Amino acid sequence: MTTREQSDVAPAMTLDTSGLLCPLPVYKAALALEGMERGQVLELLCTDPGSLADIPAFARQRGDRLVEVDDRGELQVFWIEKGAGG
Amino acid sequence: MVIQTEISPTRPTDHALRRFEDIRDLLPDIDNPTPLVRIRNAVSADNVYVKLEWLNPFGSIKDRAASYLIAGLRSNGALENRQIVEASSGNTAIAMAAIGAISGTKVTITIPDGIPEETKTILRMLGAEVWETPDELCPVDHPKDGAIALARSLAASEGGSRYVMANQYENPDNVQAHYETTGPEIWRQTEGAVTAFFAGFGTCGTITGVGRYLKERKQDIAIIAIEPEKGHRLAGLKSFAEANEPGNLDRGLIDDVVTVSDDLAYAMTLKLHREDGLLVGPSTGAIVHAINSYSYFADGVVVGVSPDGSAKYTSQFNELLGTDGLPTQ
Numbered sequence: 001m002t003t004r005e006q007s008d009v010a011p012a013m014t015l016d017t018s019g020l021l022c023p024l025p026v027y028k029a030a031l032a033l034e035g036m037e038r039g040q041v042l043e044l045l046c047t048d049p050g051s052l053a054d055i056p057a058f059a060r061q062r063g064d065r066l067v068e069v070d071d072r073g074e075l076q077v078f079w080i081e082k083g084a085g086g
Numbered sequence: 087m088v089i090q091t092e093i094s095p096t097r098p099t100d101h102a103l104r105r106f107e108d109i110r111d112l113l114p115d116i117d118n119p120t121p122l123v124r125i126r127n128a129v130s131a132d133n134v135y136v137k138l139e140w141l142n143p144f145g146s147i148k149d150r151a152a153s154y155l156i157a158g159l160r161s162n163g164a165l166e167n168r169q170i171v172e173a174s175s176g177n178t179a180i181a182m183a184a185i186g187a188i189s190g191t192k193v194t195i196t197i198p199d200g201i202p203e204e205t206k207t208i209l210r211m212l213g214a215e216v217w218e219t220p221d222e223l224c225p226v227d228h229p230k231d232g233a234i235a236l237a238r239s240l241a242a243s244e245g246g247s248r249y250v251m252a253n254q255y256e257n258p259d260n261v262q263a264h265y266e267t268t269g270p271e272i273w274r275q276t277e278g279a280v281t282a283f284f285a286g287f288g289t290c291g292t293i294t295g296v297g298r299y300l301k302e303r304k305q306d307i308a309i310i311a312i313e314p315e316k317g318h319r320l321a322g323l324k325s326f327a328e329a330n331e332p333g334n335l336d337r338g339l340i341d342d343v344v345t346v347s348d349d350l351a352y353a354m355t356l357k358l359h360r361e362d363g364l365l366v367g368p369s370t371g372a373i374v375h376a377i378n379s380y381s382y383f384a385d386g387v388v389v390g391v392s393p394d395g396s397a398k399y400t401s402q403f404n405e406l407l408g409t410d411g412l413p414t415q
Contacts, residue, residue, distance in 0.1 A: 023232065024239040027219070 009067075011043035011079060012036060018075070022050040026058050029080065033064065036082050041067060044078040051076050110188065112143040113153050119271035122389065127361035128354065129378040134388045136370065137272065140395030144181045147268075147393040148174075148254075151291050152181030154263035155252040156191070164250045165191055171249040172196070173219075173237040175321045176205035177394055178254050178289070183212035194240065194249065198233040200319050204398040231329055254289045255332035264295025272296065272389050273303055281386030282308040284373050286323040287343075290335035292391055297339035308383070311343045312376045318348050319402070322369045322393055344376040351375060352406055359396065367394040368402070 015032045017025035025046045032042055044055065052071060055078045059066045068079035099111040101118050114120050120142060122135045139147035159165050169192035172182055179195040186193040194215045197206065209216050219233040234255065241251035254260050272280055283300055285293040297309040314320045316327045324332075348368075355371030358364040366374075370392040377390050396403070 019245075020243045021239045023235050024243055027217070027236055 009039065009041045009081065012040040014043040014045065016045040018045055018047045020046075021048050022054055025051055026054055029055070029058065030062070033062070033080065033082050038082050038084060040082050042080045042082070044080060046076045046078070047074060049076075051078070055080070108188075109143050110153070110185065113149055114142060114271065115267045116270045116274055119275060122272070122275045123364070125358070125362055125364070125374065128357040128364075129374060131378075131384065131388065133383070133386065134374075134377055134390065135276075136364065136366070136374065136390050136392040137268070137275075138364075138366075138392050140365075140367070140392065144184045145394060145397075146177035146181065147292060147391060148177035149181045150263040150267055151254055151260040151289070152178055152185055152252075154259040155254060155257055156182065156185050156189070158257070158259040159250060159252060160189075168248060168250045169194060170252055171237050171240045172252045172254065173198070173231075173233040174254070175288075176201050176209075176398065177322060178252075179209055179214065180205070180212065182252065183209050183214035187213050196233040196236040196240070198231075201321055202398050202401055204401065205321070208398070234330075254291065255330075255334060258334065260289055260291030261295040261298070261334050264292050265299050266295075268292060268391075269296040269299025273300065276387045276389065278303070279387045280307060280389050282310060282377075282380075282383045282388045284310045284312060284377050284388070284390040286312040286314075286320075286369050286373055286391075286393070287326065287335070288322050288324050288369075290332050292393075294334055294336045294339060296391075298336065301339060308341045309339050310376065310380070311340050312373050313343050313345050314351070314372060315345060315347050320348060320351055320369050320372055321367075321399075323372060344379065346372040346375050352403075354378070355396070356403075356406075364392070365396045366392045367396055367399055369393050 013032060015028060017028055025048060029042065029044050036042060056066055059080050063083040065081040065083055067081050070077040096107060097105065099107045106112055121138045123138055125134045125136060142149040170182060170186060171194045172178060173196045175198060183193045195209055196217045196219045198219055206216055217236060219236050237251050241249045280300060283296055293309065293311055300307045314323045314325050316325050318325055351368050351372035354375040355366060355368045358366050358371065358374060373390045377388055
């Protein structure tokens, strides 16, 4: 299942958190986004099913934009566009 | 002329001479207790003593728990090819990092919000890896235990092959440390006259271990817990209005709980510094404020634990003091 908002920007970075459990994917995503510019997109790969709730909430909390959520069953792929608040 | 004498380069630890082969020989027990010192001025009663745990080799009461936790992990083989991960507000982390450094075990610490910079730097000086963790790391309505959640996640990730969590909040070795050392020390140092014991809610190893030991000796010894307010900045203490109660807490031992605000804790801490020369940390201030607010224990001996000293909190005190102590002209 894929949901996508409009974005013209390809991911500037891919972070693979496969095998890691909540809240490690959130922690590592926050670190990755710290080093990125506003408007850049982080592609985040997760295998923890909890990420389907955690990552959208994380992005909302930080003021980032969740561009895409791709639930492939065992793998979830998120595209997070860094906002002004992060 | 050079005089040759046959002096052995090493001699065994001798507590009477205060000569030690290894820093770990300074870890306390009934024969080598931390000092119990009377508070002469900062409180209104004259029978109140504090147990100075900051005179432990790594600077706090957590030296006891850390030594027992690591020994337990080692004895059950959990440290083979793995490093320790632990959630800690600082003191357990420092003790674990120091003991780990001496014994060749790598230590990773997840540390919550509000911890002094001094503590984080000390950990890195001891070779630990420090992951600073916001209290609200878990965005989906978790209690404010982001550091604990992160430590658990590290221990569980990669099939549990890389990290083992000492888990001071749930591991009974924490309680056992205080049941076997702190409790017996207090009983002997007060010659059995202790009537009340005060300690803070944190991992609850101290209050449960000491409480259990003392009540086994005399059921009517009062065990009083100190809890900070929600949103507090008292490192080492926990408010259960915002954090989970640890498995190490035995509520059946607790006779009363006193809530103390940050302001009152810091005010009493400064009083202890200035009126008694006791350079204690702010959690001690909270505990002693609670003791001072009680009027029930005129007989016998009241003991409060002083978990750590003031050195790690100088930047917080600097902020609190403002221009106090600076020349006005």
